[in-house]
Amino acid sequence: MKYSIFSLARAALSGHKNWQRTWRDAAPKDHYDVVIIGGGGHGLATAWFLASEFGIRNVAVLEKGWIGSGNAGRNTTIIRSNYGLPGNTGFYELSMKLWERMEQDLNYNAMVSQRGVLNLYHSDAQRDAYARRGNTMRINGIDAELLDQAALKKMLPFLNFDHARFPVQGGLLQRRGGTARHDAVVWGYAHAASELGVDIIQNCEVTGFVRDGNGKVTGVETSRGKIGAGKVGMAVAGSSSRVAAMAGMRLPIESHVLQAFVSEAIKPLIPGVMTFGAGHFYVSQSDKGGLVFGGDIDGYNSYAQRGNLPVMEDVCEGGMALIPMIGRVRLLRQWGGIMDMSMDGSPIIDKTPVDGLYLNAGWCYGGFKATPGSGFVFAHLLARDETHKEAALFRLDRFQRGAMIDEKGQGAQPNLH
Amino acid sequence: MRITCPFCGERELGEFSYLGDAKPVRPAAGAGEDAVYDYVYLRDNVAGVMAENWYHGGGCRAWLKVTRNTLTHEISAVEPAAGAGARQVAK
Numbered sequence: 001m002k003y004s005i006f007s008l009a010r011a012a013l014s015g016h017k018n019w020q021r022t023w024r025d026a027a028p029k030d031h032y033d034v035v036i037i038g039g040g041g042h043g044l045a046t047a048w049f050l051a052s053e054f055g056i057r058n059v060a061v062l063e064k065g066w067i068g069s070g071n072a073g074r075n076t077t078i079i080r081s082n083y084g085l086p087g088n089t090g091f092y093e094l095s096m097k098l099w100e101r102m103e104q105d106l107n108y109n110a111m112v113s114q115r116g117v118l119n120l121y122h123s124d125a126q127r128d129a130y131a132r133r134g135n136t137m138r139i140n141g142i143d144a145e146l147l148d149q150a151a152l153k154k155m156l157p158f159l160n161f162d163h164a165r166f167p168v169q170g171g172l173l174q175r176r177g178g179t180a181r182h183d184a185v186v187w188g189y190a191h192a193a194s195e196l197g198v199d200i201i202q203n204c205e206v207t208g209f210v211r212d213g214n215g216k217v218t219g220v221e222t223s224r225g226k227i228g229a230g231k232v233g234m235a236v237a238g239s240s241s242r243v244a245a246m247a248g249m250r251l252p253i254e255s256h257v258l259q260a261f262v263s264e265a266i267k268p269l270i271p272g273v274m275t276f277g278a279g280h281f282y283v284s285q286s287d288k289g290g291l292v293f294g295g296d297i298d299g300y301n302s303y304a305q306r307g308n309l310p311v312m313e314d315v316c317e318g319g320m321a322l323i324p325m326i327g328r329v330r331l332l333r334q335w336g337g338i339m340d341m342s343m344d345g346s347p348i349i350d351k352t353p354v355d356g357l358y359l360n361a362g363w364c365y366g367g368f369k370a371t372p373g374s375g376f377v378f379a380h381l382l383a384r385d386e387t388h389k390e391a392a393l394f395r396l397d398r399f400q401r402g403a404m405i406d407e408k409g410q411g412a413q414p415n416l417h
Numbered sequence: 418m419r420i421t422c423p424f425c426g427e428r429e430l431g432e433f434s435y436l437g438d439a440k441p442v443r444p445a446a447g448a449g450e451d452a453v454y455d456y457v458y459l460r461d462n463v464a465g466v467m468a469e470n471w472y473h474g475g476g477c478r479a480w481l482k483v484t485r486n487t488l489t490h491e492i493s494a495v496e497p498a499a500g501a502g503a504r505q506v507a508k
Contacts, residue, residue: 241462252458254437255487300435301487303464308418308490310431343458399458400450412457415435 023194031228032060039063043235044189045375051196054383059198064205072186074337079369080117080177084133087393087405095373108188116272117177122166130172166278217356233358238338240361252343254414257336258297259307263329265289281318299415307336344404345417350396425476432475439468
């Protein structure tokens with residue numbers, strides 16, 4: 001179905017009782033040109049770009065649960081392209097540009113809101129680092145503004161400018177950054193891909209790979225039977241190591257839990273997204289009024305989809321240090337998602353050494369903002385067997401070659417990225 | 418999650434630092450690049466019971482080997498990590 005002002009009016013006038021299913025609940029066929037494992041944002045975006053940009057419509061997306069049950073429904077909805085290293089800068093800007101036209105492309109309201117992303121600095125050294133990053137962004141055609149304390153006092157008078165250790169001195173602002181409705185992103189891609197003939201198959205868990213005599217992957221074994229495939233793409237976030245192990249591969253990835261939090265709803269307070277540069281805390285306010293915030297990962301390997309109290313304490317301390325008055329707001333809920341943390345903190349989009357199997361993994365905890373860009377470059381790789389130029393550095397063998405993209409400079413320590 | 422340190426008793430998680438999978442062993446000096454790549458970068462990333470290194474920095478500062486289930490956070494064993502000093506203390 002096509003959404004328009006008339007379809008909205010018709011649905012409203014009939015008491016919202018006649019909405020149609022937004023994507024077909026497909027049953028698996030025997031064979032597809034491309035099978036995508038993982039019905040999250042990245043898998044669904046890949047399927048949509050395969051169909052819309054690269055003309056490959058005989059595609060299935062296999063999801064072990066239901067659409068939106070994984071990290072797509074467990075994130076803090078931030079979109080931005082404020083990266084400083086080659087490889088990341090161009091890729092995230094490609095993704096940002098795709099966010100800006102996504103709702104028109106998909107005919108779906110994903111509530112993309114360019115309300116600005118502001119990284120605060122608290123020392124002279126940090127100001128210099130942010131100035132450098134902002135310059136890198138502007139050289140690459142990305143918007144960035146360095147704001148001083150006076151400008152921030154006007155914009156955000158409630159910040160803790162007098163903190164003895166971490167006074168807010170200014171910030172680096174990307175006005176084109178912002179937020180998007182996380183569930184609507186997956187629903188929108190599922191809706192639009194399904195319209196173009198992609199089969200979205202829920203409750204279908206991949207349990208193994210089908211290989212021919214030469215070891216090439218020719219399909220997948222699933223909880224709903226065997227499905228043949230010309231090519232298989234993996235986009236399974238926190239489960240990358242487990243799925244890769246079925247093909248006999250070990251990856252430079254560890255799975256870790258990241259918690260996020262939502263407060264009770266309050267009146268409009270925080271206009272955009274803010275990050276606390278002296279600790280690790282980031283916050284925005286949802287359209288319903290809840291403060292959405294998070295911080296570090298818990299720091300140890302986990303597949304549990306739930307976290308522990310020390311990080312909750314640390315995040316809340318970060319929030320209090322930055323905005324003392326939020327100490328009076330009650331926490332409404334908390335959740336944990338499983339991140340596949342790569343060894344340098346950057347993603348991997350590449351063919352694997354196993355013929356016919358392609359990998360999209362290692363998004364650490366920045367996968368949401370990458371959704372459209374990731375889908376586009378992965379579809380490019382699957383369709384043409386060539387790496388897209390904006391993903392040219394996200395190769396699997398970069399760790400062997402010493403060509404890491406280590407934005408945080410932490411080395412091979414997944415729990416620190 | 419609480420960890421029972423063999424020297425200090427049961428303590429809260431915030432006293433400890435995580436140092437990762439205890440399985441990788443540093444290769445010998447002449448083992449070659451592939452062995453170093455494997456040791457530094459590749460991980461089993463176990464979903465289930467795994468042995469891990471933890472450091473009790475907020476307590477006795479001992480290195481510990483913790484056996485933990487990554488699906489449930491359940492800890493089944495905590496021992497002093499391998500090393501002459503740890504073995505001596507554990508006696």
